[in-house]
Amino acid sequence: xxxxxxxxxxxxxxxxxxxxxYCNSSSVFSSLQWYRQEPGEGPVLLVTVVTGGEVKKLKxxxxxFGDARKDSSLHITAAQPGDTGLYLCAGERWGGGNKxxxxxxxxxxxxx
Amino acid sequence: xxxxTQTPKFRVLKTGxxxxxxxxxxxxxxxxxxxxxxxxxxxxxxHYSVGEGTTAKGEVPDGYNVSRLKKQNFxxxxxxxAPSQTSVYFCASSYSPEGRATEAFFGQGTRLTVV
Numbered sequence: 001x002x003x004x005x006x007x008x009x010x011x012x013x014x015x016x017x018x019x020x021x022y023c024n025s026s027s028v029f030s031s032l033q034w035y036r037q038e039p040g041e042g043p044v045l046l047v048t049v050v051t052g053g054e055v056k057k058l059k060x061x062x063x064x065f066g067d068a069r070k071d072s073s074l075h076i077t078a079a080q081p082g083d084t085g086l087y088l089c090a091g092e093r094w095g096g097g098n099k100x101x102x103x104x105x106x107x108x109x110x111x112x
Numbered sequence: 113x114x115x116x117t118q119t120p121k122f123r124v125l126k127t128g129x130x131x132x133x134x135x136x137x138x139x140x141x142x143x144x145x146x147x148x149x150x151x152x153x154x155x156x157x158x159h160y161s162v163g164e165g166t167t168a169k170g171e172v173p174d175g176y177n178v179s180r181l182k183k184q185n186f187x188x189x190x191x192x193x194a195p196s197q198t199s200v201y202f203c204a205s206s207y208s209p210e211g212r213a214t215e216a217f218f219g220q221g222t223r224l225t226v227v
Contacts, residue, residue, distance in 0.1 A: 009152065031213035042116070042202050042218030043155070050213055088154055090216075097162065098143050098206060098214045099170070102155040 003027050004091055004103035012109045013079055021074045021106045023089035030094045032065055032072045037086040079110045114138050118203050118219035125193040125226045133188040133222050135203030143206045144186040145170075145216065146178060148199040155202065161186055193226045200224070 004025045013019055023032070031050045035043035047056050049065035049072065056063045060083075062075040072089055089103040119134045137144065142163050147155040157170030159178040167178045175197060177189045186205075190197060200223050204216040 004154070006154075033213070033215065040220070042204070042220050043216075044218070045215055048213045048215060090155075092214050097168075098208045099145075099157060099160060100214060100216055101157075102147075104152060104154045 006103040023072045029091035035088045116219040135186045137205040141205035145204045
């Protein structure tokens with residue numbers, strides 16, 4: 001059972017466009033994280049959000065945790081080819097024993 | 113600082129063969145994990161460990177065994193490989209101070225093909 005569903009699964013855009021990736025669940029999470037993975041590498045943590053409604057910005061990336069702590073979004077402004085990669089959300093549940101549940105992933109390609 | 117190191121990086125097995133994937137971390141993390149990654153399914157937890165000498169089942173444990181004899185090492189074993197175990201395997205470690213979120217550090221992965 002996949003607890004975290006991401007959409008879209010694939011996204012191909014031109015440099016300079018904006019985009020939003022969604023991570024949705026019917027479960028409540030104590031925290032939610034976003035990772036980026038490049039080909040042949042392991043995922044690398046981008047951000048952790050821990051408070052319902054929290055918004056964090058990392059340069060051109062904006063991350064939001066839903067008020068009910070069941071969903072999150074990643075918005076990229078003026079995408080660049082260097083943003084290309086697989087974006088994964090991951091949630092941790094209270095009493096979950098330090099385990100992360102990963103989303104299905106969004107493959108982003110930014111072309112010149 | 114190497115972080116999380118996995119060996120080997122690539123391997124091809126015949127159905128029924130056995131092998132062990134090695135994971136080592138030098139960050140003194142208590143928690144270690146083995147995930148598999150398949151297209152369209154994200155990362156699925158196979159087994160994990162909350163400390164030296166302890167292991168527990170994750171979401172997809174069947175066909176795999178693990179051991180954590182030393183804090184820095186976490187081994188994943190396949191006793192009798194099957195084509196369904198063709199995947200990319202990732203090891204991760206984490207340190208979660210009380211009251212803070214778990215944040216995972218990943219190795220570079222092992223691409224395993226079972227023919």
